[in-house]
Amino acid sequence: MMIKQVFAILAVFLLFVFPSASLKNLTYQETDKVALNVSASDPDKDAFSIRYGSPLDGNGQWQTAYGDAGVYRLNITVSDGDLSDSEEVRLIINRKEEPPMVTSLKPSTDALSVTEGRMLSFSIAATDLNKDAPRLCLVPGRPERFWGEGFFLRSRLR
Structure with a gap:
């Protein structure tokens, strides 16, 4: 055999x-x-x-x-x-690190204004290719994308 x-x-x-x-x-x-x-x-x-x-x-x-x-x-x-x-x-x-991206912003203008005493509303959606949960927050300051009296939108990961 x-x-x-x-x-x-x-x-x-x-x-x-x-x-x-x-x-x-x-x-x-x-x-x-x-x-x-x-x-x-x-x-x-x-x-x-x-x-x-x-x-x-x-x-x-x-x-x-x-x-x-x-x-x-x-x-x-x-x-x-x-x-x-x-x-x-x-x-x-x-891991191939990528920054989160804003996918939707309404209203879609760079400047928002509101009459004093009135409510300002807007909506934001973001995604992250790495499947991390994006965290969106308004923080004081004046970066390139300014959102009114000393606040701007910044996205960051937890």
Whole structure:
């Protein structure tokens, strides 16, 4: 009885950004596309399949997005149906910091005025690509976007 062996040679290449660590620790930034190219061979010339652990798809790819920062441990397994070989890979997705953005401001003028004793109302909406909760507040001062008697709108993260 002949023992079959599967030799898996995992060669990992990034399509857009080169990893900054060894084969087992691959570092990317949010919004990068992860694309692993695995080559394997079987000495008996048997057909084999390659399986990628989550979050990679069946082709070894993953389009990262804002909010995906973190460390992901996954296995890549090559199998000829009888025997298999696996390699553990750690994907490190670094945070890509972006400032929050005001998406809606009503009224949409740079200057607001109100008669003394009357109410001034306006609405503001903001988003953050990093999925942080933007915090909007009126603070005293006179920056580039001025909102009346010593107050202006400033957005900042908690």
